[in-house]
Amino acid sequence: MPNKIILKKKISRFNKKIFIPGDKSISIRWVLISSIADGVSKAKNLLMSEDVLASLEAIRKLGVRVVVKKDICKIYGVGIKGYKYKKNLVINAKNSGTLGRLISGILIDTPFPIKIIGDESLSKRDFRRVSKPLSKFGVSFKLRNKCNLPLIMSGSQKLKPIKFFEKKGSAQCKSSVILGGLKADGKTIIKAKKSRNHTELLLKYLKLPIKIKEKKNFDLIEIKKVNKIKPIIYQVPSDISSGAFFIALTVLSKNSQIIIKNVNVNSTRIGIISILRKMGVKILLFNKKIYKGEPIADIFVRSPKKIKSINCPSKLNSGAIDEFLVIFLIAAKAEGISFFKNLDELNKKESPRLKWGSKILKLMGVKIITTKNSIKIFGNPQLEINKKIVIEKYLKDHRVFMTSVIAALSFGGEWHIHDKDAVQTSFPSFLKIIDILKNEK
Structure with a gap:
């Protein structure tokens, strides 16, 4: 069976209420923190994607028992110092930068060298971003080309607190250092450019010794060593990064509307909503509530009669970093x-x-002007595609695949999109939900 999808027809109008699987960022954090908690943590709606499954496999290798039955995942936490470190241990982060970087922070007290590997795509990403600050705790690292996976890390039993300035707005790097700070003596201080704050909110909910001062452009975070973490009973909210594809499809379709239920609308994650509102799109958040520190809401979107262009403020970038591919489609x-x-x-x-x-x-066929870090998109409200387009050799990036599907359904043409199993990374049920919308009568 060919591992590609062929789309030849635009989607018809739809009016639907949908449920999206659990938030990937929160799912991975729940897995890792639950593994070092004392006692049994339980989660419903945990995202069962390749990234999260890789996280569960990683903690199993460290001696943590995991039981998944129907829609409930149980993790039998071993405590902050309870990992069973073995010689020649290899952790495979597969495609997950979140797993590879965050678990590095937890492993800083390993008495034996641990090797972290990943797939072709992850192995090209820069892991100096975590090895550099984590080495200040007293950990030693060896990386391929001094930058990439595989890396080998050797921990320390005398972990000293550090000061770290995270300048790029990377939640993964910030979180890696926060998790390392849970094991280091004294007070670790982080000055971090604004980015998603799920790690901080979860630790705050658990009443761990973390202090956060929010400044205009940065957060100041203090974290102290902990001896015990209580188990986490959690209903994982839906992922706005996955919901973004259906928000975009609704915006780009005629006479359509959608409600996406129980979505995490953390202020560090809703850049796409802020950007689309500036472009004249009506998006409403209702049934709002706070769940264990995280804001949750249902999202309502209706097709706009027209879409306005935008000179996008850079301050919105970090909150929309995973959604820009579909934002570009809307700008087109x-x-x-x-x-x-x-x-x-x-x-x-x-x-x-x-x-x-x-x-x-x-x-x-969209006119664009690009530099190494910017793009100018010349919009065309009448854009229709009447040719064959092939999408392949894109490192199986799940968001490239899903963006291409949305483009095909929105603009027409004949699209041959390869590596359809790329969705397994973050959103295994993506094509099933697409089919539900396509079959709307």
């Missing part, structure tokens, strides 16, 4: 010229996404 149908800048981080994801976003738009 806007009235006027849209400009997005300071997008360096986009090329440091599973694939060089700014390059891939540009390539998809060019294949669609």
Whole structure:
């Protein structure tokens, strides 16, 4: 059976209420922190994607019992010092930068060298971002080309607290140091550019010794060593990064509307909502509540009569970093010229996404001007595609695949999109939900 999808027809109008699987960022954090808690943690709606399954396999290798039955995952935590470190241990992070970077912070007290490996895409990403600050705790690292996976880390039993300035807005690097700070003597201090804050909120909910001072452009975070973490009973909210594809499909379709239920609408994650509202799209959040520190809501979106162009403020970038590919599609149908800048981080994801976003738009016949970190998109509200487009050799980046599907259903043409199993990384049920919307009568 060929591992590609062929789409030849635009989607018809739809009016649907959908449920999206659990948030990937929160799912991985729940797995890792539950593994070092004392006692049994339980989660419902845990995302069962390749990234999260890799996280469960990683903690199993460290001596943690995991039981998954129906829609409940149980993790039998071994305590902050309870990992069973063995010689020649290899942790495979597969495609997950979140797993590879965050678990590095937890493993800083390993008495034996541990090797962390990943797939082709992850092995091209920069792991100096975590090895550099974590080495200040007293950990030693060896990396391929002094930058990439595989890496070998050797921990320390005398971990000293550090001061770290995270300048790029990387939640993964910030979280890695926070988790390391749970094991280091004294007070670890982090000055971090604004980025998603799920780690901080979860530790705060658990009443661990973390202090956060929010400044205009940075957060100041203090974390102290802990001796015990209580188990976490958790209902994982839906993932806005996955919901973004259906938000975009609704915006790009005619006379359609959608409700996405029980979504995490953390202020560090809703850049796409802020950007689309500036582009004239009506998006409502209702049934709002706070769940264990995280804001949750249902999202309502209706197709706009017209889409306005945008000169996108850079301050919105970090909150939309995983959604820019579909935002570019929406800009392609806007009235006027849209400009997005300071997008360096986009090329440091599973694939060089700014390059891939540009390539998809060019294949669609959209006029663009790019630099190494910006893109200018000349919108065309009448854009229709009447040719064959092939998407392949994109490092199996799940977001490139899903963006291509949304483009095919929104603009027409004949799309041959390879490596459809890429969705297993973050959103295994993506195509099933697409089918539900396509079959709407």
